[in-house]
Structures are given as structure tokens and as C-alpha cells.
Amino acid sequence: MIWEELKATQSIVVKMLTNSIKKNRLSHAYLFEGPRGTGKKEVANALTKSFFCQQKQGFEPCDNCSDCKRIDSGNHPDVHTIKSEGQTIKVDQIRHLKKEFSFRGMESTKKVYLVEDAEKMTIGAANSILKFLEEPDGEALAVLMTTQYQQIIKTIVSRSQVLSFAPLSQQILVEKLIDKGINKPDALAVSQITFDLEEAIQFCHDNWIAQARSKVIQLVDEIHLRPKFVFITLQDQWMSFFKEKEDMLLGLDLLMIWYRDVLRIQVDQKEQIVNIDQENKLEEQALKLSQRKLGSNLQAVMDAKRRLGANAAPQLLMEQMLLRLQEG
Secondary structure (H helix, E strand, O other): OHHHHHHOOOHHHHHHHHHHHHOOOOOOEEEEEOOOOOOHHHHHHHHHHHHHOOOOEOOEOOOOOHHHHHHHHOOOOOEEEEOOEOOEEOHHHHHHHHHHHHOOOOOOOEEEEEEOOHHHEOHHHHHHHHHHHHOOOOEEEEEEEEOOHHHOOHHHHHOOEEEEOOOOOHHHHHHHHHHOOOOHHHHHHHHOOOOOHHHHHHHHHHHHHHHHHHHHHHHHHHHHOOHHHHHHHHHHHHHHHOOOHHHHHHHHHHHHHHHHHHHHHHOOOHHHOOOHHHHHHHHHHHHHOOHHHHHHHHHHHHHHHHHHHOOOOHHHHHHHHHHHHHOO
């Protein structure tokens, strides 16, 4: 049940579309907006199937006929997808699409076009597509998708039905990551950093998040157990791994997550900890650190993040942060 599965993550969007399908009142143009990884392409695919499938039950496509199968494989003759060429979607791509739509559908009177990353349309391309939005030809359906709604020109917005896709809940994001073979501790850590499924998967690529967590745990061990080695570890392990500014910001996020976990242990919220595979270490630190010290540590990490965002020298701000974390 395609729509039922999608309902679990985007209930409002699915309800609006399935009601329109049941009543045969689909708009001729939709603008799907929201963060990456929230299912815009999947919903567009389901909508296209429901639009073409002649064996659908109510709003649910059969997912087995030739139309459904060819939509999945990306070779349906009356479904056209536009993606950016380089950094933009050019006017020639839209003109080619309009030429395609001037012909009768290959197998029916219906046609669908899908525009991914619609914010990348040049002004010429955006103005060119307006003609269809103003005067749709026959049984045609357009779905424009964007992660940057504010960059879509107002005339396109006003001529489309805008559907906003909500970020995935933390629980659903963790479940999806686990389904893709990512272990639960890493999935929980990533879910604290982003709500974007695609971005979360990217963080887990090549075990990056697992290695990052390992570097953070190693640094924390040096701070609290082997303070003489902390600056060696900073140089040899931390700075060599978190080379880019964006990576270091993520490392600092993971460090904040660690100290929050220690605090959760202290206030008897063990079920909410993120580093579930490090419970023993967290409990040890919970016994040694006061809540006041934990608050001070969290502030030190937040100050380091702020300074890094203001382009302070990474090595210097890390050294100063470590001195604060080592204070009594």
C-alpha cells in the first residue's frame, strides 16, 4: 500500500492528495516544498502512478501494471523528469519539455512532468514554464519540487498548489537509518544533528559518524582520565580528522551530545541518552562531574561553536575550550 506507507511520514500531504485523487479533483500543478529526505520524490512517484494507473483501487495504484512498473523504472513515455544541468535548469530544457507536451500522449491523453530542484531554474526557464501553469494543455500534471521555497518566483507559487513537507520525526529518521543497515548508536547520534534523511545517510557513509563518535569519546577520555595527553590527542586525532570547518562543527555537536547524556544520567533520564553503547562511561562521569561543572562544559563547547562560526582559528579555540573543560 504505497500511500499508506507514505502516510507514516507525511500524513497531511498524503491526506490532501489522496482526497483529491478520490474526488478526481487533482490540481494541474503542484509545488512540493520542504527539506531534503522528506519524501517529495516518493510522493511525486506515487501521485504519478495514481494519475496513470487504470487498475487503482480508490486512490491506491495497483503497483503491478505496465504503467506503474514503467514509472518505477523511469521509462514511461508520458512522464518527463527535468533535473539541473550543472548548477541550473536552463530555458532550453523547458522549451524541449513544452515541445514534448505539444504532442499527443504516446499511450493516452495524459502527461506528467516532474521538476526536481525547481529553485535552480533560471529566470528564463521559470518564465517559460509559466505558460503551462497558466494554460495547461489537456490532462497534464506538473509537480515541481524544491528545498528552497523562498527562491521560487511568486508567479509560479501563485499558480501552483503548494504542499509543505514536514521534517522527519527523530524516531522515524532513526528507524529508516536502521532499516538501511546503520547501527542504532550511530543512527541516534545522526538524528540529533539533522532531520534530513539524505544528509543523515551521507553522514553515515564510509562509517564517518562512527569514526567521529570515536574521536569525541577518545577526547573526552583524555580530558577526564589522561589530561597530560589531551593536547597530543587534539593534534594527532581531532584536528587531523575534523579538517574542515563544517566537520569540526559536527564534532563539537557530538561533544555537546556527550555532556548532555552525562546530565541525563544524573537526572535519571537514562532512556533518553544518545550514546547508548557508552552507558558505563557516561555513568562514571555522572558520578565525578557536578551539574554545575556539566553546565560549564556545555557552555564552553557552545562558545567554541560560536567562535568557530565567527571564523576564529580552529586550533586556538579548541585549545582554549579544552583548558576550560579541564578546570576543576
